[in-house]
Amino acid sequence: MSPEKPSFDTLCAHAGTSRNAPAIDNLPFVPPVVQSTIFQLGDSAQAEAIFSGTLPGYTYSRFGNPTVDTLAATLARLEGGAGACITASGNAAVLCAVTIALAGRSGPLVTHQDIYGGSFELLRILHEVHHVPVEWVDARDEAAWIAAVGRAGAVLLETPSNPLLRLIDVAATAAAAQPVCAPVIVDNTVATPFNQRPLALGADWVVHSTTKYLNGHSDMIGGALIGREPLSDLARRIHKNLGGTVNAFDAWLVLRGLRTxxxxxxxxxxxxxxxxxxxxxxxxxxxxxxxxxxxxxxxxxxxxxxxxxxxxxxxxxxxxxxxxxxxxxxxxxxxxxxxxxxxxxxxxxxxxxxxxxxxxxxxxxxxxxxxxxxxxxxxxxxxxxxxxxxxxxxxx
The missing domain is CATH 3.90.1150.10 (Aspartate Aminotransferase, domain 1)
Known part of the structure; x- marks a missing residue:
């Protein structure tokens, strides 16, 4: 594999590091933790440029943080995506992904009966409290699953499922969702991008509990959602305003874990x-x-x-x-x-x-x-x- 296109193992070994930075910058190879809530805005003109987005920069860590952004870019690359949002938990990632996927949609959120218990409870709350239409399907009946996907507003699936390790055909699901333009979200926590690449199979979003294999050390709580396409302004606004953003140190712990x-x-x-x-x-x-x-x-x-x-x-x-x-x-x-x-x-x-x-x-x-x-x-x-x-x- 050429240095320009390193293998998956090499990407992990160098996760988040400054290996591609010019040597003259003399940056630390291991990224620092930017444990700061606030950032200097400069004069009024510079502040306006940063807030408006015409000048790259940071204002407040809930809206963006260099350590968190490094993790987002790293996970997007590992999953083969074009953009990522980092969240404070796996459930926060699911909530963010579902909210983004259902924006402007009228059909139900289609999911399966044996989805992870935390996701099941979250969807039940969205259904009972906020009246989000949710359709739980027995995905073992492939015909019923594909039919439900064909009328969905969005689709959330976990494969393999936790804890029964049942599989759902991602490519077939994505093909069935395409005619109705229903975004397909795959929880890839159990499989990980080492064992499965849902975006390459046609999924639109991948969600993770970074608490699990990506961190790998049982010492933090976090989540992530990775998109096949670049993140839209709406996706970024939803992520920011739902409030489930992660702190810099926990993001750094995931970066550390990714290297092994x-x-x-x-x-x-x-x-x-x-x-x-x-x-x-x-x-x-x-x-x-x-x-x-x-x-x-x-x-x-x-x-x-x-x-x-x-x-x-x-x-x-x-x-x-x-x-x-x-x-x-x-x-x-x-x-x-x-x-x-x-x-x-x-x-x-x-x-x-x-x-x-x-x-x-x-x-x-x-x-x-x-x-x-x-x-x-x-x-x-x-x-x-x-x-x-x-x-x-x-x-x-």
Whole structure:
């Protein structure tokens, strides 16, 4: 790969750095944290030029910040997009993307029943409080999904879904949305741009919880939305005025994490595939949800639109909820905690954590049972992970 068009791994290793700046500028290679709320505006004429946009500059960190802008440019490049907004959480990114996508649209926001619990709750609030039309579809029925997309005002999908790791065909969705000009938003948090590139498949927007794999260190909360086209003035105004902008230090933490992102994802992917295969062969396990397994019902789709199955999986035990509780309580190395995408392996039961805000009926409709166990596979030694799983499953 030429220096003018570096590989993905190289882009990550140099994420946010000043490697392309002229040497005469003598800039620090690692970007500084611009931890300032305010910026000097100069005289009245210069201030007017900055506020009007005729002169590049910053006025107030909620409206723009050099560290945050560096992260935005970096993520846009990694996802193959033309612009990005950085937010204070993944949910804030979804809210911003949905608001932008529905601007001037009259059709419903089409999404699927098993979307991440936090997104489900957000959309329910928008529907119940602000009367935003939302249509929840069982995306396993491909004909029903494509038909709903064909009458949508905008589409929000997560693939693979969290925690059931179900897939939705991004290219087919984008093709169905095109005749009605419905923007397609893909939550790429679970797959990451290392394993999946939704914009290249026809999506209009990608959203992330940067808290997860992009940061990778379980020490900040943030989100991002990346557009296939350059950001419009309306998109920038919506992002600014919804108020969910991130602070400079958290943006810097994501930039730091991105420099090891490719290395971490290679280890996550390797461990994820190994753990999924091991669990699939264990007599106490009745089902493993992981698109990288050949037995997964959507494995062919996974091979078409993903580079790897990733490191998030879920599974069910023959002993049901009682066995699931005992399994979680017997783990020694794997941490019982929410979230995903950190260096450490984490386990949780979604029904009591990420999807707790859903009613039992909605959870059942989404396929999230009380016995479902979600495992975010970290970068520990494979042998250590398998040994912990083996002792926790013994006798269940």
């Amino acid at each position: 992102f490719a290395l971490r994802m290679a280890a996550h992917n390797r461990n994820g595939a190994a753990v999924a295969a091991w669990l699939a062969g264990h007599p106490a396990v009745t089902r493993v949800h992981y698109a990288g397994l050949p037995a997964h019902p959507q494995h062919d789709l996974a091979r078409r639109q993903m580079q790897h199955g990733g490191a998030l999986l879920s599974f069910e035990l023959a002993g049901g909820e009682v066995a699931a509780r005992r399994f979680v309580d017997r783990l020694h190395l794997i941490v019982h905690a929410v979230s995903l995408g950190g260096l450490e392996s984490l386990v949780t039961r979604p029904a009591m954590s990420s999807h707790r805000g859903m009613s039992p009926t909605d959870r059942a409709r989404a396929g999230v049972s009380d016995a479902l166990i979600r495992l975010s596979v970290g970068v520990e030694a494979e042998a250590d992970l398998l040994a912990d799983l083996d002792q926790a499953l013994a006798g269940l």
